[in-house]
Amino acid sequence: MANENLNYEFCDKLICDFEKVIKKPITKKSSVYYTGIDLGTACIVLAVLDENYKPVAGAYRYADVVKDGMVVDYIGAINIVKELKQEIEEKLDTELIYGAVAIPPGTDVLDGGAVKNVIQAAGFELTNVLDEPNAANNVLKIKDGAVVDIGGGTTGISILKNGKVVYIADEPTGGTHFSLVISGAYNMAFSEAELYKRDPKNNKELLIVLKPVVEKISSIINEHIKGHDIESISLVGGTACLSGIEKIIEKQTGIITHKPQNPMFVTPLGIAMGCTQKIL
Ligand SMILES: Nc1ncnc2c1ncn2[C@@H]1O[C@H](COP(=O)(O)OP(=O)(O)OP(=O)(O)O)[C@@H](O)[C@H]1O
Ligand SMILES: [Mg+2]
Numbered sequence: 001m002a003n004e005n006l007n008y009e010f011c012d013k014l015i016c017d018f019e020k021v022i023k024k025p026i027t028k029k030s031s032v033y034y035t036g037i038d039l040g041t042a043c044i045v046l047a048v049l050d051e052n053y054k055p056v057a058g059a060y061r062y063a064d065v066v067k068d069g070m071v072v073d074y075i076g077a078i079n080i081v082k083e084l085k086q087e088i089e090e091k092l093d094t095e096l097i098y099g100a101v102a103i104p105p106g107t108d109v110l111d112g113g114a115v116k117n118v119i120q121a122a123g124f125e126l127t128n129v130l131d132e133p134n135a136a137n138n139v140l141k142i143k144d145g146a147v148v149d150i151g152g153g154t155t156g157i158s159i160l161k162n163g164k165v166v167y168i169a170d171e172p173t174g175g176t177h178f179s180l181v182i183s184g185a186y187n188m189a190f191s192e193a194e195l196y197k198r199d200p201k202n203n204k205e206l207l208i209v210l211k212p213v214v215e216k217i218s219s220i221i222n223e224h225i226k227g228h229d230i231e232s233i234s235l236v237g238g239t240a241c242l243s244g245i246e247k248i249i250e251k252q253t254g255i256i257t258h259k260p261q262n263p264m265f266v267t268p269l270g271i272a273m274g275c276t277q278k279i280l
Pocket of ligand 1: 068
């Protein structure tokens with residue numbers, strides 16, 4: 001790719017390594033472990049890096065404990081983080097001490113520290129609270145352009161200029177809406193529609209049914225990038241996994257749109273990259 005701004009080499013390698021260690025953790029001892037905890041609306045992801053910030057383990061679980069960035073099931077969230085933590089600790093034969101989290105743009109005041117409390121109650125020493133766009137860009141390393149995080153509950157739009165986030169917004173349309181549309185169109189239960197959607201085999205056929213929702217997301221993007229000079233859009237978040245979604249967005253926005261190999265793990269890894277040994 002001629003555009004150095006859209007070089008996903010670092011990101012793709014990191015994610016590829018992460019996908020491998022989710023299946024087979026690296027048990028060679030590290031002097032310290034850094035954990036990024038992504039408490040999402042649809043999915044909770046733990047990403048563990050070693051002393052050199054290289055992936056060594058990871059685990060994730062689909063859960064309904066957070067809605068649009070707010071913790072709605074506090075005890076449920078703590079239990080899942082505890083379980084995932086323990087699962088990895090057993091595999092690595094170590095204790096995970098340091099953790100970092102991220103909160104979506106704009107939820108800082110509303111959240112009232114719930115996300116932080118979940119992490120601490122699950123047994124982590126909290127070392128950093130990042131905002132999601134900066135976490136994602138720890139991995140994408142984009143200088144100029146828009147990062148669009150299409151998660152489960154929301155779509156987050158951030159605009160970067162010279163490597164700094166200059167604009168952020170979060171709108172309540174995401175993968176959950178995709179599943180609702182599938183559920184209606186195919187007469188399936190929501191949970192069935194969720195699983196059907198995540199199966200890559202079904203992506204092509206689903207894109208036709210889902211086109212209007214993707215167009216809605218595209219118009220949300222257009223709304224927010226209006227007036228900014230955007231040369232490229234990078235998609236992250238689990239919903240960006242849908243194959244072909246980038247083409248519809250590119251057509252509707254008129255801006256070159258790319259995504260890394262597995263967009264779902266960009267933010268969790270970026271949170272882990274922001275983890276330190278300095279307890280807050
Ligand atoms: N292969 C796939 N195709 C389509 N959608 C997918 C795929 N894999 C995961 N998803 C969807 O991605 C969403 C989860 O993504 P992600 O983990 O980024 O969201 P989240 O962080 O939990 O949500 P939010 O950021 O809105 O709080 C779910 O809606 C899930 O159905
Ligand atoms: Mg998310």
